[in-house]
Amino acid sequence: MKPSDRIFCALDTVETASAVALAKKLQGTVGGVKLGLEFYCANGADGFKAVAETGMPIFLDLKFHDIPNTVAGAIRAVAPLGPKILTIHTQGGPEMMRRAAETAAEEASKHGNDKPWVAGVTILTSMDGDDLQAIGVNDAVADQVARLAGLAHKSGLDGMVCSPREITLARQATAPDFKLVVPGIRPVGSAAGDQKRVMTPAEAVTAGADVLVIGRPITQADDPAAAARAIAGSINS
Numbered sequence: 001m002k003p004s005d006r007i008f009c010a011l012d013t014v015e016t017a018s019a020v021a022l023a024k025k026l027q028g029t030v031g032g033v034k035l036g037l038e039f040y041c042a043n044g045a046d047g048f049k050a051v052a053e054t055g056m057p058i059f060l061d062l063k064f065h066d067i068p069n070t071v072a073g074a075i076r077a078v079a080p081l082g083p084k085i086l087t088i089h090t091q092g093g094p095e096m097m098r099r100a101a102e103t104a105a106e107e108a109s110k111h112g113n114d115k116p117w118v119a120g121v122t123i124l125t126s127m128d129g130d131d132l133q134a135i136g137v138n139d140a141v142a143d144q145v146a147r148l149a150g151l152a153h154k155s156g157l158d159g160m161v162c163s164p165r166e167i168t169l170a171r172q173a174t175a176p177d178f179k180l181v182v183p184g185i186r187p188v189g190s191a192a193g194d195q196k197r198v199m200t201p202a203e204a205v206t207a208g209a210d211v212l213v214i215g216r217p218i219t220q221a222d223d224p225a226a227a228a229r230a231i232a233g234s235i236n237s
């Protein structure tokens with residue numbers, strides 16, 4: 001796999017036209033784009049379809065977190081769009097994750113699409129140990145991520161979302177082919193912003209990340225395609 005193919009650029013905007021323009025500019029410099037809550041709440045399925053028309057593979061990052069029946073219904077609703085990756089929260093528990101995985105597989109075959117990877121979000125990369133304690137989780141971030149990783153794998157998910165700092169332990173708690181989707185990526189010199197558990201692109205790939213999710217270091221650059229190329233180059237070297 002080329003280093004650039006591992007990069008999914010987060011298009012966090014409410015404007016379909018900006019997302020489409022950026023997706024076009026990034027053609028050939030990244031493996032796909034990510035549409036998340038901000039974009040989908042503003043533009044819904046029509047916005048998704050407009051970006052999909054550029055030909056870019058799409059990671060639909062809606063982080064479903066609800067009872068099993070509701071999450072299954074949400075997956076049925078977005079499955080016809082044919083996303084390459086979908087996210088749910090692992091904290092919804094094993095039954096919710098099982099239903100999500102089953103539903104994604106059934107719906108993909110019904111609509112003639114490739115089965116999306118269903119990836120479980122563990123602990124958001126914007127959180128640290130103090131944030132976990134504040135919500136009543138007294139374990140260290142690493143221990144909680146390892147627990148959720150094992151649960152996600154046993155529940156039939158295709159992969160998980162974790163910070164680059166937990167890649168090694170996530171791999172140990174799952175399997176060699178379990179997809180590790182990794183935000184919290186900051187090239188040397190980039191502002192961390194609200195991200196608390198970060199590493200550089202090269203460090204994350206060396207540790208074993210399958211997909212690097214990178215937003216602002218690309219989208220806020222003067223030349224986003226050049227920024228994406230520089231990131232891919234840093235992974236290569």
Ligand SMILES: O=c1ccn([C@@H]2O[C@H](COP(=O)(O)O)[C@@H](O)[C@H]2O)c(=O)[nH]1
Nearest residue numbers: 010036123124125183184213214215216
């Ligand atoms: O734990 C998580 C889960 C998802 N994200 C998403 O990734 C991007 C990161 O964007 P940057 O601009 O590179 O910080 C963003 O869309 C988040 O919603 C995450 O950061 N952490």
